[in-house]
Amino acid sequence: MREESGARINISEGNCPERIITLAGPTTAIFKAFSMIIEKLEEDISSSMTNSTATSKPPVTLRIVVPASQCGSLIGKGGCKIKEIRESTGAQVQVAGDMLPNSTERAITIAGTPQPIIECVKQICVVMLESPPKGVTIPYRPKPSGSPVIFAGGQAYAVQGQHAIPQPDLTKLHQLAMQQSPFPIAPNNQGFQGSVFLSLAGMDSSAQTSSHELTIPNDLIGCIIGRQGAKINEIRQMSGAQIKIANQVEGSTDRQVTITGSPAGISLAEYLINARLSSEATGLAAN
Template sequence: MSDSSAHNRDSASPLQSRSPTPSPQDTLTLRALVSTKDAGVIIGKAGKNVAELREQTGVKAGVSKVIQGVHERVLTVTGPVESVAKAYTLIISQLVASNPSSPITASPSSSHTTVRLLISHNLMGTIIGRSGLKIKAIQDGSGARMVASKEMLPQSTERIVDVQGSPEAIGLAIEEIGKCLLEDWERGMGTVLYRPGTSEERTGTRRSTNGLSSSSYGGSRRSNGDNVRRATSPSSQQASVAAQPAANMRTQNISIPSDMVGCIIGRSGTKITEIRRLSGSRISIAKAPHDETGERMFTIVGTPEANEKALFLLYNQLESEKERRVGREAQQQQEMQD
């Protein structure tokens, strides 16, 4: 494993591809969570391994910087789908071969392992498919097993998809996953990326540079926003957003299932008003579904920071409603059995 200085040198340097840059429509960026130990193997001494990976596949690849007290880092690979899949296959093979505890027999390809992909919550339906048909087809075609987490990661709108199998099987699955993500790339716009942090940062006890507690868009999935009110007053937050130059404003669109829109708006608009107030973003809701899926478009306008808070609050509200409905259905089934 390389030392931490080598890690930092590599992660801080620009990620360069040896091949011509493909068009944006054909370019996939796929992130995965890796341990600090595995990150060292991926980078290699003085960045040797990651440089060879870029040379062999033509992708851009890098690992996030080391954070003291945090044992996870984010691997990011960008390039054409086939190249990204090949890069992940090589990375996984390298990790399996470097781990003496792996049950390697004839070759690394015979060993099974797991890669933890970071996928936008909004794109999970694209990968799973109607009635789970898509994820089943990917598993059957690749020989890999896929398990999607139910919860979004702290302070983000990303979820983990564990892909389990041999390096080759995982590579095949990643190629199919990548194709799904590119086909429906618009749904991934506005994703709040997961950034590994210490427990102190996640619980909001640490103050950020803008004076807001980290808990203003983190904390409990069922948070009602009280922690935000303690962190900053509505008037000061709105004033800071209003003071932002127009060039710093961003517009983001997300699709919400029609049957979930009511829970986000709330009675007499109370919940959406609260989300607007807490985030400082302007949020408008389409009156009708925008396509055959029956989903309605939410348009969020504000600074990048305000939009990030708005997205997190919106997704939290969605998750809370889903949990409530699941609990209600379970209770109804129990009553029917009784």
């Protein structure tokens, strides 16, 4: 990749749940390196689906780490710039609301097929070149493993900052997971907001597809769906699971939610839904 693109490519330490790839060089070299990385991620998704029962291919998802001082220019007044980038490229783009742990940087999550992602990265780079970072940037450095672990539906997740990262070695993590209390829906919990980084190796996409049902009170269903379905679509995208919300039944105070997918996908979708409910409970408690 270095030879073919002409970019300098460095990968951070390997003892962390996340690793950061840093690209440097002329913009043409960076875009070439980006396209090679994205094509590699696409290859991995395709090969992981060979024995999978999944009918639809999950999108390639990339997270870019950007100084927080540049995010305002990327979002634009009233969100006009980010909307323009979404519409012109066809890629899904989300700018995290909070800074990454112990840094002044924020994560931008881009999802879609390779070509729209590459075009999206180009447009983001153009904006960043036009609006250099202000002040001192404290770079995000992933911490080594040893973060809190939650265990949901037979899948363990390491919680690092605002990210839930699936851990494939469930046996090794089981005891640690059992020491943690399950994710509560309680007013004193801070909730779990922001983007979720999915390690491709952590998701068992070859596992049998199954279904799980949740019952959610009518008055809380809105916080799961979000404005124009934004939140439920985000949960679908992050987990890779299909989520269906049943129509309201007359006389019932609850709604049935059906989650379909791999065991790991179902677990993560359920976890994210509980996080939304917990966040809503925190807001209600504050009011």
